[in-house]
Amino acid sequence: MSKSNRAVLKELAKRQISEQKRLEKPQFRVEEFCFPQQIAFIRDPAKFKTAVCSRRAGKTLSCAADLIETCLTYPNVNVAYITLSRRSAKKIIWKDLRAIIKQFELAVKEDNVDLSMTFENGGTIYVSGATDESDVEKYRGMNFKKVYISIS
Numbered sequence: 182m183s184k185s186n187r188a189v190l191k192e193l194a195k196r197q198i199s200e201q202k203r204l205e206k207p208q209f210r211v212e213e214f215c216f217p218q219q220i221a222f223i224r225d226p227a228k229f230k231t232a233v234c235s236r237r238a239g240k241t242l243s244c245a246a247d248l249i250e251t252c253l254t255y256p257n258v259n260v261a262y263i264t265l266s267r268r269s270a271k272k273i274i275w276k277d278l279r280a281i282i283k284q285f286e287l288a289v290k291e292d293n294v295d296l297s298m299t300f301e302n303g304g305t306i307y308v309s310g311a312t313d314e315s316d317v318e319k320y321r322g323m324n325f326k327k328v329y330i331s332i333s
Contacts, residue, residue: 211243215242245278247327256302259324262308266312267309270308278306288300
């Protein structure tokens with residue numbers, strides 16, 4: 182067997198192993214990550230929803246899970262998590278997003294300066310704050326599939 186034929190076979194074997202590893206990765210689904218009340222909130226078909234519940238009820242984690250699932254489901258989609266300030270947005274949800282992505286070995290390009298995460302299919306999560314009307318105007322014209330707004 183020639184050297185070039187061996188190289189081609191080696192490359193094919195490498196690609197086959199890579200594809201097998203991709204298929205073996207745990208696939209992320211909200212139903213396998215959240216508890217029933219969180220799932221009911223996420224799956225509720227209402228266009229506008231409000232979660233009023235106690236501290237430590239899992240609001241942020243369910244938002245993070247839903248944003249990730251939305252990006253994985255719809256290619257080239259934009260989603261956002263917005264709270265009163267950029268700093269608090271980072272403190273509130275960024276670590277939860279990163280934890281889920283790490284747990285499920287999702288391929289994501291993180292931009293820690295812009296506070297965005299872009300998935301292989303082009304879906305992007307934006308984490309930001311809006312302290313006044315001028316900050317809100319920054320989002321005008323952007324096409325969002327889903328936005329979570331936290332005011333606490």
